[in-house]
Each structure stands twice: as C-alpha cells, then as structure tokens.
Amino acid sequence: MKKLIPFALAGLGFALALPLMAGDPLPSWNDTASKKAIVAFAEKVTKPGSPDFVPAPERIATFDNDGTLWAEQPMYFQFFFALDRVKALAPQHPEWKTQEPFASLLKGDVKGALKGGEKAMMEIVMATHAGMTSDEFEKVVADWIATAKHPKTGKLYTEMVYPPMLELLTYLRAKGFKTFIVSGGGIEFMRPWAERVFGIPPEQVVGSSVKTKFDVRDGKPVLVRLPEVNFIDDGPGKPVGINQHIGRRPIAAFGNSDGDLQMLQWTAAGPGARFCLIVHHTDAAREWAYDRQSSIGKLDKGLDEAKARGWTVVDMKDDWKKVFAFEGKQKNE
Amino acid sequence: MKKLIPFALAGLGFALALPLMAGDPLPSWNDTASKKAIVAFAEKVTKPGSPDFVPAPERIATFDNDGTLWAEQPMYFQFFFALDRVKALAPQHPEWKTQEPFASLLKGDVKGALKGGEKAMMEIVMATHAGMTSDEFEKVVADWIATAKHPKTGKLYTEMVYPPMLELLTYLRAKGFKTFIVSGGGIEFMRPWAERVFGIPPEQVVGSSVKTKFDVRDGKPVLVRLPEVNFIDDGPGKPVGINQHIGRRPIAAFGNSDGDLQMLQWTAAGPGARFCLIVHHTDAAREWAYDRQSSIGKLDKGLDEAKARGWTVVDMKDDWKKVFAFEGKQKNE
Numbered sequence: 001m002k003k004l005i006p007f008a009l010a011g012l013g014f015a016l017a018l019p020l021m022a023g024d025p026l027p028s029w030n031d032t033a034s035k036k037a038i039v040a041f042a043e044k045v046t047k048p049g050s051p052d053f054v055p056a057p058e059r060i061a062t063f064d065n066d067g068t069l070w071a072e073q074p075m076y077f078q079f080f081f082a083l084d085r086v087k088a089l090a091p092q093h094p095e096w097k098t099q100e101p102f103a104s105l106l107k108g109d110v111k112g113a114l115k116g117g118e119k120a121m122m123e124i125v126m127a128t129h130a131g132m133t134s135d136e137f138e139k140v141v142a143d144w145i146a147t148a149k150h151p152k153t154g155k156l157y158t159e160m161v162y163p164p165m166l167e168l169l170t171y172l173r174a175k176g177f178k179t180f181i182v183s184g185g186g187i188e189f190m191r192p193w194a195e196r197v198f199g200i201p202p203e204q205v206v207g208s209s210v211k212t213k214f215d216v217r218d219g220k221p222v223l224v225r226l227p228e229v230n231f232i233d234d235g236p237g238k239p240v241g242i243n244q245h246i247g248r249r250p251i252a253a254f255g256n257s258d259g260d261l262q263m264l265q266w267t268a269a270g271p272g273a274r275f276c277l278i279v280h281h282t283d284a285a286r287e288w289a290y291d292r293q294s295s296i297g298k299l300d301k302g303l304d305e306a307k308a309r310g311w312t313v314v315d316m317k318d319d320w321k322k323v324f325a326f327e328g329k330q331k332n333e
Numbered sequence: 334m335k336k337l338i339p340f341a342l343a344g345l346g347f348a349l350a351l352p353l354m355a356g357d358p359l360p361s362w363n364d365t366a367s368k369k370a371i372v373a374f375a376e377k378v379t380k381p382g383s384p385d386f387v388p389a390p391e392r393i394a395t396f397d398n399d400g401t402l403w404a405e406q407p408m409y410f411q412f413f414f415a416l417d418r419v420k421a422l423a424p425q426h427p428e429w430k431t432q433e434p435f436a437s438l439l440k441g442d443v444k445g446a447l448k449g450g451e452k453a454m455m456e457i458v459m460a461t462h463a464g465m466t467s468d469e470f471e472k473v474v475a476d477w478i479a480t481a482k483h484p485k486t487g488k489l490y491t492e493m494v495y496p497p498m499l500e501l502l503t504y505l506r507a508k509g510f511k512t513f514i515v516s517g518g519g520i521e522f523m524r525p526w527a528e529r530v531f532g533i534p535p536e537q538v539v540g541s542s543v544k545t546k547f548d549v550r551d552g553k554p555v556l557v558r559l560p561e562v563n564f565i566d567d568g569p570g571k572p573v574g575i576n577q578h579i580g581r582r583p584i585a586a587f588g589n590s591d592g593d594l595q596m597l598q599w600t601a602a603g604p605g606a607r608f609c610l611i612v613h614h615t616d617a618a619r620e621w622a623y624d625r626q627s628s629i630g631k632l633d634k635g636l637d638e639a640k641a642r643g644w645t646v647v648d649m650k651d652d653w654k655k656v657f658a659f660e661g662k663q664k665n666e
Contacts, residue, residue, distance in 0.1 A: 202580030214569035236547035247535030
C-alpha cells in the first residue's frame with residue numbers, strides 16, 4: 001500500500017488543481033496587475049467580516065458599452081445602424097435625394113454628411129430612431145442586430161464583444177453584484193440584445209433616449225417615439241442617469257473614454273471600497289489602438305486621472321489573452 | 334403496533350396540514366374572489382408546462398404607491414413632507430412671511446395656499462425638493478420618515494402601509510416576480526425607505542423627478558437637484574416611465590386611481606396572461622371610503638374600465654382582514 005500513497009497524494013494534488021484551473025473565472029485575462037486588482041477587490045468586498053465588506057444589494061457595478069463591452073471603431077455601431085436605416089427608409093423619403101445630410105449619406109459620403117456637425121448627426125438619429133412605436137423600433141433593432149455585419153471584420157456586431165469583459169460580468173454577478181450598462185448609446189438600441197449577449201436585462205440598461213408619448217391607436221395602447229431628445233447619457237449625464245435609474249451609487253465602474261470620466265469620479269467618491277477601471281485600447285493588431293487624439297472614444301483626461309488616482313487601466317494588448325472570441329477561429333481558418 | 338397506525342396516519346395528516354396552513358402566503362386577505370384571482374394568476378404563469386407560463390425574467394409586476402401600498406388621505410403623504418419642510422426652511426426665507434403660497438402655509442392655511450392651483454403646488458414642491466444635493470435630500474427624507482406622524486392616526490407614515498399588499502409583494506417575489514413601484518410621487522422621496530418597508534430596492538422605484546446636474550464642489554462630485562420638473566410619472570406618464578426604467582411591459586399591475594389607468598391599460602394590452610388589480614377604498618371605518626368624487630385618488634374611469642374588462646377590483650372592506658398592522662394593537666390598547 002505504501003507505494004500507492006505518493007500516487008494517491010499526487011492524484012489528490014491533481015484533483016485539487018483541476019477545479020482551481022477549471023474554476024478560473026477570468027480565463028481570457030493574463031495574470032497581470034489588472035486581473036489581480038479585479039479579483040482582490042471582488043474578494044474583499046464579498047468576504048464576510050472583511051472591513052471592506054459590502055452587503056449584496058449595494059454591490060452595484062456599471063459598465064459603459066461602446067469601447068468597454070464591445071468595439072466602437074471605426075464608428076459607433078449604432079451609427080452603422082442609423083446609416084442602414086437611412087438606406088432602408090429612403091424610398092419613403094424622396095426628398096432625401098437632395099436634402100442634407102441624407103443626400104450625401106445615400107451617395108455613401110459619410111464625411112460629407114457629417115460636415116453639418118451635431119445638427120446633421122441629430123437629424124440622422126431622429127429620422128431613424130423616432131416616428132414609430134416602441135414595439136416597432138424594438139423589432140427594427142432586433143432584425144438589424146441579427147444580420148448586419150461589421151465593415152472591417154465581417155462579423156456580426158454582437159460577435160465584437162470582448163470575452164474578457166463577458167467573463168468579468170459573469171464573475172461579478174457570481175459574487176453577488178448587480179451589473180448595469182450605462183452607455184451614451186440609445187437605451188432602446190441596446191435592450192433588445194443586451195440580455196442575450198451580456199446577461200443584462202432591459203431594466204439594468206441605462207442610456208440615451210428620445211421622448212416617448214402614450215397614445216391609443218385603434219383601441220391599442222402604444223408608446224410613440226418622438227423626434228426629441230429626452231436624455232443624453234454621456235459625460236456628466238452618466239452620474240445623472242445612474243441616479244435616475246439605479247438610485248444607488250455604484251461601488252465599481254468600468255469605462256474606456258472621457259465620456260465615462262464623471263461616472264468613474266462619482267463611483268470613486270463614495271465611502272468604502274471602490275473600484276474604477278478603464279479599458280485602454282492599445283492593440284492595433286487584434287483590435288484598434290487609440291486614446292488622446294481619437295474622435296471616437298477619446299481617452300485623454302480619463303487616462304491622466306486614472307494614473308493620478310490609481311485606477312486600474314487595462315492594457316488591452318498585455319492584459320487580454322483574447323480580444324474577440326473569433327480570433328482563434330480566424331487563425332485556424 | 335396496529336393501534337399506532339391510525340395515530341401515525343393522523344399525525345401524518347396533521348403534519349401535512351400544518352405547512353399548508355402555515356404557508357398561506359396571503360393571511361390578511363379574506364378568501365374572496367380577489368384573493369382567488371391573484372393566486373390563480375400567480376400559479377398559472379409560474380407552472381412549468383402551463384400554456385400561460387411566463388419565464389421568470391419577464392415576470393414584472395408594477396405597483397402604484399399612494400393609495401395602493403400605503404394610504405393617501407387626507408392628503409398625499411409627500412405633501413405633508415413638503416409642509417413640514419416649508420416650516421423647517423422658513424427661518425432661511427423671511428420673504429415667505431408675505432409671499433404666497435408660503436405665507437398661507439406658514440399660518441396653517443393649506444386651502445388658502447392651494448388657491449394658487451398647480452402653480453402654487455409646484456412652487457411648494459420646488460422650494461422643498463430642490464436646491465440641495467441628492468445626498469442631502471436623501472438625508473432630509475430619511476430623517477422625516479423616521480419621525481413624522483400622520484395627523485389622524487398618530488402613526489408613522491411607514492406604519493400606514495397595507496399588510497395585505499406587503500404580503501402580495503412577498504408572495505409575488507417568492508413566485509419569481511420582480512416587483513417595482515411606479516408612483517406619481519417623487520422617486521427620491523420613496524427610495525430612502527422603500528427597501529426597508531416594501532423590500533423594493535432603489536433601482537426598482539419609478540417616480541416623478543426634478544432635473545439633476547452633476548457638479549464638483551470642493552473637489553467632491555455631487556448631483557444638485559434643480560427646481561425644474563424632469564418627469565411626471567402619473568397617468569399617461571406611467572407607461573412612459575415603465576418603458577424608460579424597466580424596458581419591459583409588466584404582466585401584472587396594481588393601482589387604485591385614474592392616475593393608474595394607463596399603466597393598467599398598457600399592462601393588459603400585452604400578449605399572454607395579464608393581471609390588473611385596482612384597490613377600491615370602501616372602508617370608512619378602518620381607513621377611508623372614496624372613489625369617483627375624491628380630489629385625492631379619484632377613481633372614476635378606472636372603476637368603469639375595470640368592470641368592463643374584468644380586472645380585479647379589491648373591495649377593501651370585504652377583501653381585507655386587516656387594513657393596517659396597528660389595528661389589532663389599537664383594539665387591545
């Protein structure tokens with residue numbers, strides 16, 4: 001029997017090691033400082049008796065969407081949606097042939113269309129996001145997201161989510177966190193697919209919105225989407241949106257651009273243990289590399305403040321084993 | 334041993350009966366049609382394989398607050414809060430001595446103050462609900478709700494919640510429902526105590542609101558409450574608020590006044606099994622009796638529509654064993 005003991009112990013060691021390996025909740029993260037900081041925070045706030053313990057109902061974690069949960073280059077994906085909608089709606093709008101910004105868009109000249117600045121952008125958004133019922137808009141989004149492909153990767157937009165961030169969402173939820181999206185994007189643009197893709201139900205999505213109006217049409221109550229801004233959930237709007245929707249200050253917040261800075265500041269300023277993280281896009285090979293000079297997802301003040309205040313800055317290139325789930329497949333194809 | 338068998342069986346029967354009795358989830362409800370309708374609905378939508386089965390994430394139930402979860406006579410309780418705040422703030426506002434509606438209020442003449450109609454009401458609300466940070470307002474509300482007493486019952490306002498409705502909230506949650514408050518009252522007036530009293534966390538409270546603004550004061554980020562209406566969550570505003578906050582149509586809705594009608598219509602109009610309930614205040618002895626003619630909690634169109642559409646109308650007098658938890662105590666005192 002004696003001889004068996006070392007084997008048995010070895011087997012035991014193997015058996016112990018397996019669950020630890022299989023149980024790594026963040027397998028797409030390299031074992032760098034970012035991952036260690038995430039795990040250290042999650043453990044200290046959930047360990048009963050820890051001085052940093054936070055009761056489960058207060059474990060609110062907020063995530064930006066564009067550039068944080070999924071990619072945002074070369075344009076916000078919602079803008080591709082708007083462009084496709086302009087094309088789809090053009091037959092009903094013969095006047096667009098000569099009317100800017102639509103005329104340029106329909107000729108494929110996006111830059112020309114956006115020469116009109118914010119006003120042009122807003123006209124495009126309202127023409128494509130308002131004028132229908134909430135149920136109709138939900139269907140339009142659901143149909144688009146199921147089929148539209150990203151111009152560079154040729155993948156569905158929902159395939160351009162980041163596995164490390166999906167793992168992080170799942171990990172925090174397993175630790176009793178309630179995870180919210182807090183995005184500058186349209187709240188009703190995200191809700192139709194956020195539950196399936198991120199495990200985040202509609203009631204935990206905060207975003208920008210148009211005004212809606214209750215109406216009864218043919219005896220049926222509907223909500224009509226009006227061509228009027230209700231709320232812009234970006235920059236200083238993010239803490240406002242968080243307060244309006246959640247009514248509780250997050251203890252952890254995740255962003256990637258200066259549009260997330262006030263959300264991070266608001267989160268950091270609460271009492272007790274706090275965690276703020278910025279995804280820094282440093283990987284031109286697997287994704288895109290951009291920060292201080294980018295027109296999309298500009299990260300300038302946020303990068304300085306993160307360094308000054310000791311927030312976690314994810315270096316996408318070094319910290320993430322995988323940026324997209326389809327990477328491996330591409331290599332093997 | 335034979336003799337023991339009947340006893341054993343009797344014991345078994347007793348053992349089986351006990352949990353059933355102890356397990357009545359709605360003990361403050363009489364065994365009338367209202368209770369039966371609630372239980373029948375909850376069971377059919379939660380029974381796997383039932384044609385009416387609804388997956389747990391879609392089990393959204395929305396509850397009005399004033400007159401549905403707690404009393405609302407002789408005035409909305411939030412208005413008593415506003416009056417107390419006018420008194421507390423008066424020393425900082427010497428101009429109120431001669432300025433309406435404050436001058437009348439400070440003399441105890443509420444009717445006189447409200448002669449100015451909606452404009453006067455709005456001035457009172459803004460003077461008492463805006464001009465401070467969100468954290469400061471939360472503390473003011475928490476302090477008030479912990480000590481202020483109702484003028485008629487002499488009880489804390491949080492003691493004037495209805496046990497049958499508390500049981501209903503708990504019952505639905507046990508059945509996998511997510512329960513929300515959707516109230517015309519102030520969202521930030523309810524959140525500081527809704528979790529303790531109703532088991533409803535801040536992120537599941539929908540209500541009226543003032544605009545807020547992100548600011549940094551002495552290096553500290555704050556949200557400042559502005560004297561400007563952001564959203565009125567009443568009447569046709571309720572489906573709008575539900576869509577904005579929850580993004581999913583409720584399958585069950587509970588109200589008591591015409592201000593809840595559109596929420597009930599919106600809920601009823603969805604596909605599949607739906608449940609709409611109106612609390613009818615019929616008990617002048619234990620609470621108040623009012624409906625079509627009441628200036629507070631007017632129930633007129635809603636009563637007609639409920640009857641026409643077969644919604645459940647709770648007759649408070651007949652359907653509820655208990656209206657307030659302190660009733661028994663009063664009798665024994």
